[in-house]
Amino acid sequence: QKEVEQDxxxxxVPEGAIVSLNCTYSNSAFQYFMWYRQYSxxxxxxxxxxYSSGNKEDGRFTAQVDKSSKYISLFIRxxxxxxSATYLxxxxxGTASKLTFGTGTRLQVTL
Amino acid sequence: NAGVMQNPRHLVRRRGQEARLRCSPxxxxxxVYWYRQLPEEGLKFMVYLQKxxxxxxxxxxxxxxSAEFPKEGPSILRIQQVVRGDSAAYFCASSSGAGDxxxxxxxTRLTVL
Numbered sequence: 001q002k003e004v005e006q007d008x009x010x011x012x013v014p015e016g017a018i019v020s021l022n023c024t025y026s027n028s029a030f031q032y033f034m035w036y037r038q039y040s041x042x043x044x045x046x047x048x049x050x051y052s053s054g055n056k057e058d059g060r061f062t063a064q065v066d067k068s069s070k071y072i073s074l075f076i077r078x079x080x081x082x083x084s085a086t087y088l089x090x091x092x093x094g095t096a097s098k099l100t101f102g103t104g105t106r107l108q109v110t111l
Numbered sequence: 112n113a114g115v116m117q118n119p120r121h122l123v124r125r126r127g128q129e130a131r132l133r134c135s136p137x138x139x140x141x142x143v144y145w146y147r148q149l150p151e152e153g154l155k156f157m158v159y160l161q162k163x164x165x166x167x168x169x170x171x172x173x174x175x176x177s178a179e180f181p182k183e184g185p186s187i188l189r190i191q192q193v194v195r196g197d198s199a200a201y202f203c204a205s206s207s208g209a210g211d212x213x214x215x216x217x218x219t220r221l222t223v224l
Contacts (some may be wrong), residue, residue, distance in 0.1 A: 043215040101153040
């Protein structure tokens with residue numbers, strides 16, 4: 001079993017839709033949760049960083065963490081064609097510095 | 112305010128040659144991480160370094176791969192005697208401290224012929 005599971009997609013939605021991206025993880029020692037966005041042939045760019053269970057909002061993006069279920073989500077409201085990218089969840093343990101990534105979900109927002 | 116810089120951006124090597132990938136961290140960052148991204152896979156951690164020290168190399172293949180982060184100059188990821196399976200995108204990230212946010216560079220795409 002992988003430490004972090006993420007549906008690779010692709011996920012295609014019309015412009016303006018609400019997008020839901022999800023990851024599950026197996027190790028309860030993971031404490032820090034991140035979402036990165038990666039455009040084709042570019043480096044990952046940090047979108048959201050959360051520590052505790054609950055919601056964190058930043059503009060059109062909301063990150064949600066449920067530690068009891070080992071489940072994290074990223075919601076994108078009013079999706080735009082410029083949101084078309086691969087979204088990677090990344091998780092880190094309390095004392096470790098390395099990030100463990102999901103495989104990424106490829107999102108396509110169509111006009 | 113330059114971000115993480117990596118060079119070269121593209122590198123082509125023949126089997127058996129050596130590949131050297133360079134990473135200059137963000138200004139003020141002294142922690143460097145290397146990750147590898149194989150086609151259709153997520154990023155996999157390779158090694159974590161601070162200046163002149165390897166902190167965690169649990170993701171490094173046992174043979175042919177080495178990394179350094181000298182007191183002066185960029186961090187270097189070195190792959191000796193490359194094989195086709197080494198073809199991948201190699202990303203460097205840096206942070207200001209252990210556990211702090213990691214910022215990624217644009218990556219080096221290695222192709223082994």
